[in-house]
Amino acid sequence: MSAVICGVAGYHYWRMFENFAAGTWNEGYRYADWLLTVPLLVAELVVVAGVSKEVAKKITPRLVVAALLMIATGYPGEVAEHGSTERYVWFFISLAFMLYVLYELFAGTIGKTLKSQTGEIGKKLNNLRYVLVVTWTIYPIFYLLGDSTTFVSKIFSLSTEESATVIQVGYSISDILAKAGYGLLILGIATARSDAEGYRAA
Numbered sequence: 001m002s003a004v005i006c007g008v009a010g011y012h013y014w015r016m017f018e019n020f021a022a023g024t025w026n027e028g029y030r031y032a033d034w035l036l037t038v039p040l041l042v043a044e045l046v047v048v049a050g051v052s053k054e055v056a057k058k059i060t061p062r063l064v065v066a067a068l069l070m071i072a073t074g075y076p077g078e079v080a081e082h083g084s085t086e087r088y089v090w091f092f093i094s095l096a097f098m099l100y101v102l103y104e105l106f107a108g109t110i111g112k113t114l115k116s117q118t119g120e121i122g123k124k125l126n127n128l129r130y131v132l133v134v135t136w137t138i139y140p141i142f143y144l145l146g147d148s149t150t151f152v153s154k155i156f157s158l159s160t161e162e163s164a165t166v167i168q169v170g171y172s173i174s175d176i177l178a179k180a181g182y183g184l185l186i187l188g189i190a191t192a193r194s195d196a197e198g199y200r201a202a
Helices: 002-021 027-049 053-079 085-106 109-116 119-146 149-156 160-196
Strands: none
Touching: 002 027, 002 160, 027 053, 027 109, 027 119, 027 160, 053 085, 053 109, 053 119, 085 109, 085 119, 109 119, 119 160
């Protein structure tokens, strides 16, 4: 799953770079990437969380749908006119879905299961949740900064174009941490769980 996530992200980053090199920009590539990869990120967590198959069958579709709606409702706000009411309405709708996913990971079904894990696996799972929270929090921050490019430009003495580039760099750093970095943590948890369950390393 991590390989698919990084592959999809790599393809879309290549398309974004092509656009950027040609002097154009299409935010749709980034959101197409997120629409495919973010549901897989939450599904990955369920896979290594140690929940029963019955619980996984119930919770995974809910988390995947919430992740899809978070991205799908974020896009209209991202491309809406800066400073418009529409942009903020979509922001808060998208944020509501994000908060639901985080609720499930900390206080809901998955959260309770993760709290019951002990030892190395429990520690790794707890770290994974916090990595997810930190990386996901960066996105709405830069989303809001994107609506305040004049403010950002004044603070850092940047042009509007330079400010927009800083925002895209912020998104990109978060993507690396939330996909490749997250994938490595998932691998560590999967390996530790396999060892604990008596599977021989390949």
